[in-house]
Amino acid sequence: MGPKKRQLSPTPPKKKDKTDSEDSSEEAGTTSASLDEVKSEQTADPSERLFQEINKARAAVGKSIEDFKFNKKRVRMLSDCKVASEDCGAILYWMSRDGRVEDNWALLYAQRLALKFKVPLHVCYCLVPVFLDASIRGFHFLLGGLEEVEKDLLSRNIHFHLLLGAPPKVLPKFVSDNNIGGVVCDFAPLKVPMRWVNEVCKKLPEDVPLCQVDAHNIVPCWVASEKLEYAARTIRPKINNKLPEFLTHFPPVVLHPYSSDVKYEKVDWVRAEKSLECDRSVPDVNWIKPGYRAGIKMLSDFVEKKIRWYNDKRNDPSQDVQSNLSPYFHFGQIAPQRAVLVVQKYKKQYKESVEAWVEEAVVRRELADNFCFYNPNYDSLKGAPEWAQKTLNDHRKDKRPYVYTKKEFEDGKTHDPLWNACQMQLVRDAKLHGYMRMYWAKKILEWSKSPEEALEIAIYLNDKFELDGRDPNGFVGCLWSVGGIHDQGWGERAIFGKIRYMNYEGCKRKFDINTFMAKYKTISSKINPWTASKKTKK
Structure with missing residues (x-):
């Protein structure tokens, strides 16, 4: 006979009858579970x-x-x-x-x-x-x-x-x-x-x-x-x-009672x-x-x-x-x-x-x-719904008003100061406001050679600069903007087909774009204190 086995599957221990859904109201003091002791009731x-x-x-x-x-x-x-x-x-x-x-x-x-x-x-x-x-x-x-x-x-x-x-x-x-x-x-x-x-x-x-x-x-x-x-x-x-x-x-x-x-x-x-x-x-x-x-x-x-x-x-x-x-x-x-x-x-x-x-x-x-x-194709247009893939393909050869390279997008060198401000927020602040993320990604679709290239550029920029890049939210946000997932078909237009459209004038009506653009012409990055503390001597 081999060694005895013990269950690893999730069978709850028979202890006190407190359930996962309970919100206990009993008064609790400091326990070994708290890393930081409660110093005072008032702060x-x-x-x-x-x-x-x-x-x-x-x-x-x-x-x-x-x-x-x-x-x-x-x-x-x-x-x-x-x-x-x-x-x-x-x-x-x-x-x-x-x-x-x-x-x-x-x-x-x-x-x-x-x-x-x-x-x-x-x-x-x-x-x-x-x-x-x-x-x-x-x-x-x-x-x-x-x-x-x-x-x-x-x-x-x-x-x-x-x-x-x-x-x-x-x-x-x-x-x-x-x-x-x-x-x-x-x-x-x-x-x-x-x-x-x-x-x-x-x-x-x-x-x-x-x-x-x-x-x-x-x-x-x-x-x-x-x-x-x-x-x-x-x-x-x-x-x-x-x-x-x-x-x-x-x-x-808690403080673990069994030492290694x-x-x-x-x-x-x-x-x-x-x-x-x-x-x-x-x-x-x-x-x-x-x-x-x-x-x-x-x-x-x-x-x-x-x-x-x-x-x-x-x-x-x-x-x-x-x-x-x-x-x-x-x-x-x-x-x-x-x-x-x-x-x-x-x-x-x-x-x-x-x-x-x-x-x-x-x-x-x-x-x-x-x-x-x-959906294993969450980072590809293959992951978009059929109606979105068809409409983008139908408008694949539509003439683009502008076409930019990945490097031009990355450097914020487009003709649109609002889009450039979005990119500067991404580069300098490591974040992009949720509403502007939609505008930012949709314009990449409008100004790229193909929908596939647009999605690839949007994911690349998001993952490189955003602190929360490489995340399901990021992949879904990019594919929502470019590929229409979790959305419906809208009025058909050039390049976008039936993908939801956004433009500069719409943003202008919605909020003070000048304040937003002015902010991201002047903001600067500084070294994180954690990084500075970890620098090694040559």
Whole structure:
């Protein structure tokens, strides 16, 4: 007889009867789950007050994930092996899309397993030298957040390992070398990370199970819908019907009671940065800082200063009412679910604004994941609906009023000062206002040699300069503008065919374009303090 096996599939432990949907109202004090102790009930800093309130909300749910009825629908088994050996040495959480400690269902599930098996818990991140068209700007934001993750995990007696290389090459070896008995990974619907997961699954030892937790979407992607959805109107009722089950509070990640025998070596962040082979020509930005704490501060600024104006002014690029949380969502540095829980507290005061923001943060964002998960052609016109492909092809030979190269677009050297301002916002601020993103991409379609080239240029520029590039939202936004996905046919016109049209005069009627253009003629980039602190002496 071989060694005994223990279940790795998501069977909840029989502990206290607190469910995933409970919002406990009992008073909670400081627990080992909170990295930062609650210093005072009163604070003048709204972001610090929010930080304390969130810590208390976690503590009120339960002392740890063991006291919490984990919803097993968040988990799916990927490997043929479903159980871990009795003699497994540790549990590993392979962190990828969700780079945070708190409010992370994947990490919580991994700790739940490690506590159940009474073994150490490890977390690893596999840093690849190149990822799609990501520039050093995006990698610096990623590394800044992971530095915080390392510190937060060590304070909980959990080892963090930064593995240099593609996951299929480095992760199976780590599993074998460290007697890992079970692996938990998070979920991303893009082709490259999905391929990584499939290859890792094949290369893991046969007796090591691999399961996946959707720690990014509020309603897990495979639960929200089992098929490709046509539009927001088709997925909205499916998500809204499931929100009462999944939009819950999180328990804390606690001080792990089982220590690893493996000698821990802190991550060499300078070496990690040097290993990157990406485009280093794109400078960092100084208006946003990476990490969970910075994300909570940005969330606090939004609900304290901006949300009251969001419904009326969110489509006006000259007004600063956006939440600016997208980079934190993209890198997983704060959970969209946490942000929604916070924003919903303001529904009585600003009902329309809260509903509008939640629509974007939940329905539209999860619709993008649905599209990329069920349509592998999300980055190609082959992914567009048939009517859109036909109409673009019918107008393929239409004369373009202007034709620009990729380099001319990248440098903002078109005849249109409004489009150039959009590109300068992208280059200098690492973001592009949602309304202007539509105009920006549609004009690339109008001024490119072909629809295929237009989509390729839009994705390239978005991924190179946006902090939240290489994201389902970005791919869907580009293909919506160029290829009509999640939209309908409109009045037919040259070049666009029946694809929705936007123009300069329409923007001029909608908002003060001069204010927007003036701003992006003068703004400048500065070095991110994180980057400066990591410079090495020659």
